[in-house]
Amino acid sequence: MVESNLPPAKETPRDSWARLGPLALQEGATAQSLVYATLRHALISGYFHPGEEISLRKAASVLETSVTPVREALRRLEGDGALETFGGNRVLRIPILTDAELVEIRDIRVILEGFAATQAINRIGPPQMRVIKNAFNLMQRATEIRDVDMYLENNWRFHSLIYRAADRPVLMDQIESLWMRVGPLIRMALTQPKHLDHSMASHSAALQALHDSDPDALQQAIASDISEAADDLCQALSKP
Template identity: 30%
Template sequence: MGPPAATLAPLDSHALAGLREHVHRALRHAILSGGFEPGARLNERAIAEQLGVSTTPVKEALRLLEADGLVKTKPRSGVIVNFDYAWAEEMILARAAIESTIARLAAQRISQDEQPVLEQILSDMRSATASEGAEELVRLNELFHGHIRSIARANYLRQLNDRQDVYDSDARRVIHSNPAERERALAEHSEIGRAIIARDAEAAEAAMKAHVLRAGESYLDLVFRKKKD
């Protein structure tokens, strides 16, 4: 029985009320950042020891991860990491299709009151990029995309997109660990924002699709392709 592949920091034992969710988040981040190889077996006891918790929240977290599709239980093999290159690639393509359509609708539906909010978020993103605040950039990135969804007022597409949220935050943390990526993302977000404010639906759709696909390629490089070098 060996330790898990990823290095997991011990959790605060006083946060018992949300312990299952803390374990869930820690494992999800480890999987999405490439800490576990596809097909790796996750040993509950070893994970519990590394996190400094009992096996109960680990078992519960693994069930949540299975519902997310990131792990699966195999007879005689236990819990196996299900997240791999093909899964990640499909995730990126799905997000590109959904987000680009939402951006198109946002450009068609944006009101005058909503424009200054989008401009302020972009201004804050420029400041955070200059100060290299990765965590703040992740927060602003989510705020930016969330505001665009709000502007679009597309409930059906928003429900589809919400299913991607399990991946997006952790994927963004991986991507924004790269300084060059942060600069590219700022330029792309600015292009998307300008197109939406200008009510240019085609440009907004194209810019969003290009951004998601390009950022997705960076994610695949960092998490999967780097291991082949």
């Protein structure tokens, strides 16, 4: 993939809750489970920023539900390590990971996601390839117009479509738990020069490996994507 000469993506002031709306009710699903799933997806997709406080009442207002299911969902997310209590008032916020935590998560992700991808490669047929390619195309478009939100949404979609094809629910749950912790940080990596181009090169290599049914190449592409993102995150975090 040829690198572009476009500038890195830039963040503009935004309301982290702007992309969330009223809960879509589902038969057989509790309000708590829906709130939990909605906020889990928002964390994975990088809607929030490291250190950002999460207001119980704000969440209830945006999701148009009572505070009780929101409170229980936030407790679950805190138990997952996706939120932490901070300060004397014990407010909930998005954790700020240390360099050591980031490196450890990177190393675990390389192993788990590489394994999930190789387990999935022989299970992905033409219908699945079409939706994976669609996610790739939308990431490419987001790269061209420097749309951070569009990129993040389809970045997770691209990876999750591959990993879910492995049909390993416990493994997928572990991968999602790690993405909840790094999702808010991935947004920061996108402001680094050439990050989008390098990331798309890894995604392109992964797509080609899927097409060629080459598990070693796929594993390498996934590892490259994770490692380069972690390097850019470390650089972003080191800036004053």
